[in-house]
Each structure stands twice: as structure tokens, then as C-alpha cells.
Amino acid sequence: MSTRSDSLRKRLIHILADGGLYSGADLARRLNVSRTAIWKHIRHMRTCGLVIESARGRGYQLRQTVGLLQAKTIRSLLSPAVSGRVSSLQVLFETTSTNDVLSENYGRASLHGHVLLAEYQSQGRGRRGNDWISPLAGSINMSLGWHYDMPPQHPGCLSLAIAVGVMRVFGQHGIAGAGLKWPNDIFANGRKLGGILVEMRGENAGPVDVIVGIGININSAAAIRLADDEVTDIQALTGRPPSRNRLAASLINELVMMLERYPELEIGSLLQEWRGYDCARGRKATIRLPDRTCSGQVIGVDDHGLLQMRIDNELQTFTSGQISFTVQN
Amino acid sequence: MDIRKVKKLIELLEESGVSEIEVCEGEESVRISRQVHTQSTQTHVQVPDVGAALASGGTNPVAVELQSEPQPEPGHIITSPMVGIFYASPAPGEPPFVSVGQVVNKGDVVCVLEAMKIMNQIESDVTGTISRVHVSNGEAVEYGQPLFTITEVE
Numbered sequence: 411m412s413t414r415s416d417s418l419r420k421r422l423i424h425i426l427a428d429g430g431l432y433s434g435a436d437l438a439r440r441l442n443v444s445r446t447a448i449w450k451h452i453r454h455m456r457t458c459g460l461v462i463e464s465a466r467g468r469g470y471q472l473r474q475t476v477g478l479l480q481a482k483t484i485r486s487l488l489s490p491a492v493s494g495r496v497s498s499l500q501v502l503f504e505t506t507s508t509n510d511v512l513s514e515n516y517g518r519a520s521l522h523g524h525v526l527l528a529e530y531q532s533q534g535r536g537r538r539g540n541d542w543i544s545p546l547a548g549s550i551n552m553s554l555g556w557h558y559d560m561p562p563q564h565p566g567c568l569s570l571a572i573a574v575g576v577m578r579v580f581g582q583h584g585i586a587g588a589g590l591k592w593p594n595d596i597f598a599n600g601r602k603l604g605g606i607l608v609e610m611r612g613e614n615a616g617p618v619d620v621i622v623g624i625g626i627n628i629n630s631a632a633a634i635r636l637a638d639d640e641v642t643d644i645q646a647l648t649g650r651p652p653s654r655n656r657l658a659a660s661l662i663n664e665l666v667m668m669l670e671r672y673p674e675l676e677i678g679s680l681l682q683e684w685r686g687y688d689c690a691r692g693r694k695a696t697i698r699l700p701d702r703t704c705s706g707q708v709i710g711v712d713d714h715g716l717l718q719m720r721i722d723n724e725l726q727t728f729t730s731g732q733i734s735f736t737v738q739n
Numbered sequence: 740m741d742i743r744k745v746k747k748l749i750e751l752l753e754e755s756g757v758s759e760i761e762v763c764e765g766e767e768s769v770r771i772s773r774q775v776h777t778q779s780t781q782t783h784v785q786v787p788d789v790g791a792a793l794a795s796g797g798t799n800p801v802a803v804e805l806q807s808e809p810q811p812e813p814g815h816i817i818t819s820p821m822v823g824i825f826y827a828s829p830a831p832g833e834p835p836f837v838s839v840g841q842v843v844n845k846g847d848v849v850c851v852l853e854a855m856k857i858m859n860q861i862e863s864d865v866t867g868t869i870s871r872v873h874v875s876n877g878e879a880v881e882y883g884q885p886l887f888t889i890t891e892v893e
Contacts, residue, residue: 518846537856538831565821566855593855611848611860615820700824700877715855729854729879730824 416503418443419451423547426462426472433469458504458530459545459630474629476547479527479654487659492666497523499662504546506533508553509609509623521555521619525662534625536605537732548630548643550658556620556669561612564677566729567715569593569608570684571675572622575668576604577687579660587647589689591733592708592717596626597689601642603627622665628654638734681715690733695719699731708733814890815865819880823854827876835876837887841869849887852880867891 421441425432434445441448452462452470461473481501488496505511505528512526528551534542544551562568573594580588588598596604604626612618627634627643629651634641645651685691690708697704697719706721717728819825827835827850837849843863852859871888874880 537858538826538853565859566857569855569857606856608857609860610857611862613862613864616864729822730856
């Protein structure tokens with residue numbers, strides 16, 4: 411849903427995007443609205459996490475230059491093979507959660523190949539109701555819909571496969587220093603850089619719909635506070651933010667092919683690649699389960715993609731649970 | 740046929756979850772069938788040749804209706820397609836997807852199973868009434884473990 415306010419805010423960002431200082435009167439004239447309206451839109455975008463500085467009597471200025479996501483640009487950067495497999499590609503300015511909207515917009519089996527991005531999510535979700543905070547125009551929030559007539563043989567490892575796909579894209583863009591925390595959290599220097607939430611829906615052994623949700627912090631870490639983790643962003647790793655449009659296109663190129671090939675994928679080599687990105691192996695960590703919390707040492711992932719930890723001198727295997735690193739010397 | 744034998748057969752039927760059995764002994768035969776209703780189990784006993792067995796009188800054939808405990812309840816069982824954690828609700832603090840006595844349609848989500856951070860929304864493959872929830876929220880489940888029993892709508 412793109413409202414009149416969304417389009418005005420987009421135009422406002424376009425003007426401010428060069429990092430210049432613009433007076434309220436100047437912006438009001440350019441957009442043909444009142445100065446009060448400008449001030450209200452600026453205030454709203456600030457609550458969405460966009461850092462807009464204001465100097466009394468002088469005007470407004472973006473702290474960081476911002477390039478907005480453009481569906482047309484992203485589409486033009488897709489490989490021909492992927493472009494043919496993407497049924498629709500849409501960028502929303504402001505939405506609740508791209509996973510939710512994708513699932514609401516498309517019924518059973520019809521979400522296949524649809525890609526949805528958003529500049530801002532008011533109800534971004536992580537695992538089990540955890541919030542996913544994504545400041546306006548400072549991250550990539552994307553959901554891909556896929557349908558399998560038969561459930562893939564190792565459905566759980568899809569979670570790891572998507573994470574491997576994201577790491578490959580980072581490699582293509584020269585983004586170094588990131589790694590994975592089981593099963594698919596993206597970390598760099600012990601701080602959270604991104605997350606993946608895969609949702610599946612289907613009957614036992616029947617057709618299955620998959621929604622892959624991805625959130626990556628681009629230059630927004632300063633605006634994010636998480637209860638469990640410190641936060642980082644791509645800009646902190648590379649010194650400057652990448653083109654979000656290019657990064658989004660590369661992610662779609664990689665992940666669409668990953669989803670397409672997943673049922674035939676050789677799980678052993680996928681897990682081997684995943685292990686190469688493991689940034690938790692050997693570390694002291696705490697795993698939180700619904701009924702208990704255990705502390706121990708991360709051993710790695712087993713041949714089924716499950717987490718192995720040494721707890722009280724005993725090797726234990728976990729199918730789920732949330733790991734957090736223990737800050738210890 | 741001995742009334743005790745009939746009684747035994749009824750018990751057998753209740754334990755097994757089978758909906759109908761027929762036993763022939765010489766020229767006598769007994770067919771016991773039961774129809775499952777939403778909440779209670781009704782057992783119809785039809786004895787074609789009563790003879791001395793049912794001395795209580797009555798017409799021939801005699802239909803006896805017995806009310807029995809709803810457990811163990813026959814019905815369709817939804818089993819876990821994977822090893823993971825069972826969640827009864829979409830998110831912590833929210834009401835469960837389904838509870839006992841609730842009618843579900845084929846395709847309705849009945850629970851979420853989490854494994855390796857994949858949130859798997861499990862759909863009911865039948866239409867009927869939830870008669871039992873076998874696991875509790877946050878419990879670890881194994882492959883093939885019963886999650887729900889659903890009494891199917893005929």
C-alpha cells in the first residue's frame with residue numbers, strides 16, 4: 411500500500427539524499443505543502459529511525475546520504491534466469507512486515523516467485539515474536555515466496571542454505587568479516603549484522619509454501635537497540651555503505667537459484683560450506699530453550715545441520731533454541 | 740452368545756479405536772459398531788439372535804446404547820513431520836491456534852513446529868473437532884509423535 415504520505419516522504423528523502431542542508435520553507439515550496447506538513451513528515455521519519463538533523467532557523471539535513479530502493483533498478487540487475495523466475499518484485503515504503511504482507515497478499519501456492527522489499531517495517535519480526543528493528547532506508551528488509559509441490563527432503567537445512575546464500579553475496583560484494591551463528595544469524599565482530607526467518611506452511615508430507623525473510627543492517631546500527639546482542643552494519647565493515655539496490659539484486663539472484671535447486675542440493679557440501687562461515691565454533695555460549703537455558707562450548711553443526719555443544723563435558727545436539735555468546739575472558 | 744462375551748467385545752472395540760466388529764459363532768453372529776459423535780462415544784450393540792443371552796426381554800433385534808468415557812478417542816491423528824519444538828500459539832502471549840472442542844477446517848493452521856529456526860506452520864489435513872492435544876507448548880517433539888486427535892466430520 412503506497413499512500414500519499416509515503417510518496418511525499420519518498421520525495422522528501424530524494425531531495426535530502428545529497429546530504430545538503432535544506433530549509434523548511436524551501437522543502438515546503440518544492441513539494442507544494444506547508445512548512446508544518448514538512449515538519450510533521452520529518453518527525454514521522456525520525457520515529458522510523460531515519461537520522462535527520464535540524465539546525466534552528468537553517469533547515470534539515472540527513473546525517474547519511476540515502477539512496478532509496480527502486481524496484482525497476484533491482485529488476486534490471488537480475489540475471490535473465492532469475493528474472494524469469496521472479497513473478498513480481500515490489501518495494502514498499504512503509505509496511506508492517508514483509509513476511510506477513512507476502513503471506514496475506516498471496517494464497518496457497520500462489521506466492522511462488524514473489525519478492526517484497528520495504529524501506530521500513532513497523533512490525534518486523536524475528537524468531538518467536540522477537541522484534542526485528544529496521545530503521546527507515548537503513549537496511550534491506552526482504553521476503554521471498556516459494557512453493558514446493560513436495561516438501562524438500564531436509565527442510566530444516568533450508569535455513570542454513572539461505573544463510574550460505576547471503577554469505578556468498580557478501581563475498582561477491584567484498585563485504586568481509588561476517589560469519590554465521592547457528593542456524594542462520596549473521597554476525598560480524600560478535601555483533602548482529604542480519605537475520606533470517608524462514609516460515610513454512612503445509613500439511614504433513616504435502617505441498618509446502620515457504621517464505622524467506624531477510625533483514626540486513628546497512629548503515630542503521632546506531633538506531634537499533636537489541637536486548638540480547640550488540641548491533642553492527644555493513645557500513646561499519648566496509649567503511650561505506652554499498653548500493654542497497656545492487657545488494658538486494660544480488661541477494662535475489664543468489665537466493666532464487668538456491669530455492670530452486672534446494673530439493674536436489676547435496677546437503678553434505680552445503681553443510682561444509684556453512685561450517686566455513688561458522689563464527690561460533692569453539693566459543694563459550696548460552697543456548698536458550700523454551701524450558702531451560704544451558705551454557706557450554708559450541709562444537710559446530712553435525713551432518714544433519716543440528717547444533718552440537720559440549721555441556722558439562724557431554725556432547726549435546728539441539729534442533730532449536732537461541733544461542734547467545736557469553737562475554738567471557 | 741454369552742452376554743459377558745458381548746461386553747468383552749464392546750471393551751475390545753473401545754480400546755482398539757476400530758469402529759465395527761462382527762463375530763460369528765455357529766449360527767449366531769454379533770455385530771458391534773459405534774458412531775463417533777463430537778464429544779462422547781456411543782456404542783450400539785445389535786444382537787440379532789438374543790436367545791437366553793438377553794433375558795431382560797425386549798424386541799428382537801435389540802439395540803443397546805452405552806455411554807462410555809471419551810478416552811481413548813478414535814479419530815484422525817496429526818503427527819509431527821519433524822523433530823522440533825511444539826508451539827501452540829503464533830507468538831508468546833498470544834492465544835493458541837486451536838484448543839479441545841474447537842472445529843478446524845482442512846488447511847487451518849493448528850500449531851507451529853520450530854526446527855533450526857524454521858517456523859513450520861502445520862495445517863490440519865482433515866475437517867473436524869479437536870478432541871485431544873497431545874503435547875504442551877514449548878515441548879520437544881519427535882518425528883511421528885502424535886500432536887492432535889481430530890474427530891472427523893462425516
